[in-house]
Amino acid sequence: MIKLATTYMGLALKNPILAGSSGLTNSVTQIKLLEKAGVGAVVLKSLFEEQIKIDVRSVISSNEQNTAYPEAEDYIRNYTKMNSVAKYLDYIREVKTAVSIPIIASINCTSVADWTDFARDIEAAGADALELNIYEMPVDRNISADSYDKVYIDILRSVKKKVKIPVSVKISFYFSNIIRVVDQLIANGASAVAMFNRFYTPDFNLDTLEFTTSEVMSLPTDLYRGLRWTGIVKGKLPKVEIAASTGIHDGQAAIKQILAGAQVVQLCSTLYLNGFGVVSEMEAELKKFMEKWSFESVNDFRGRMSYQNIKSPALYERAQFMKYFSDHQK
Ligand SMILES: Cc1cc2nc3c(=O)[nH]c(=O)nc-3n(C[C@H](O)[C@H](O)[C@H](O)COP(=O)(O)O)c2cc1C
Secondary structure (H helix, E strand, O other): OOEOOEEEOOEEEOOOEEEOOOHHHOOHHHHHHHHHHOOOEEEOOOEEHHHHHHHHHHHHHOOHHHHOOHHHHHHHHHHHHHHHHHHHHHHHHHHHHHOOOOEEEEEEEOOOOHHHHHHHHHHHOOOOEEEEEEOOOOOOOOOOHHHHHHHHHHHHHHHHOOOOOOEEEEEOOOOOOHHHHHHHHHHOOOOEEEEOOOOOOEEEEOOOOEEEEOOOOOOHHHHHHHHHHHHHHHHHOOOOOEEEEOOOOOHHHHHHHHHHOOOEEEEOHHHHHHOOOHHHHHHHHHHHHHHHOOOOEHHHOOOOOOOOOOOOHHHHOHHHHHHHHHHHOO
8 A cells, every 4th residue: 555645844744745935835726726736735935034124115215204203214114024924924824724734834034133033923823834945145255154054053043942833944055065054954953954945046138238037947957956965965864854846847856856865845846837737647656656666655765865875875976977977988
């Protein structure tokens, strides 16, 4: 009897396929459809710290009288902040009553600010877990890698002080030592890491010499960069729970990430590009694969091809790249 049921951060899931945070998880209607499509859980669209700041600035600048009354500015700042957050809390409550799958709220943070207090409200609104989508682009030559890493740890610690629900941290590729960062996150209370976020990437318009955005959606080939790190991180830190994200477009990609050690996979671009039907196709592919290899549960093959569990860990490293090119130069 094949079972897709699994756990993630202590939450019981009917399968390891999650809808990752995006515009698709920003409406109750879509979340109901995602539940119907079969996802095991949903990560809500992030509440953006920057958005809250922009809302505050625009309210303040639209009211000239504020300059005359600085205390009015403080009032507006607090009111607007509370209002942006209140809408998000209402949204969590609404989603929780509309569906029965676990709901993971998400906050995008760039600093340890007083607004991380809202984590407590997010818990009270009924979120089953919280994903911290931390965004820190290392662009300052005078700031060490350790100092950049510390921002992640400080935000996590500050949120962890306020909530009892499990907290995960969603990270990007931009670290000099991903394993060390994940190790520190887990040591400081993260129940999981989501690897990796995908940022808007800049591009240039050669006709106008202006900035533009490159492709927002991922490609199926984007899977491989993340796959390497799932395998290595899981191999080096076997207890860590990884939510794999980026380039998971079909069942085979999901199976590969679980073989590398992912606890769950998060889908985003494929839901936009291929529709929600992709979830049941993935489930079917997972079952077919498990049947072929006589695996009864996802645990039976999770991490089977992680860095720790393969005969030659060098396959995860550069050595294989060198071999490939030397073979192809003959
Ligand atoms: C349109 C769009 C909106 C997104 N919004 C968020 C967001 O609010 N919070 C977040 O943590 N990630 C956000 N993401 C990132 C996705 O959750 C995901 O990590 C990333 O797209 C990689 O997965 P994919 O290859 O399946 O798209 C967004 C991605 C897209 C394409």
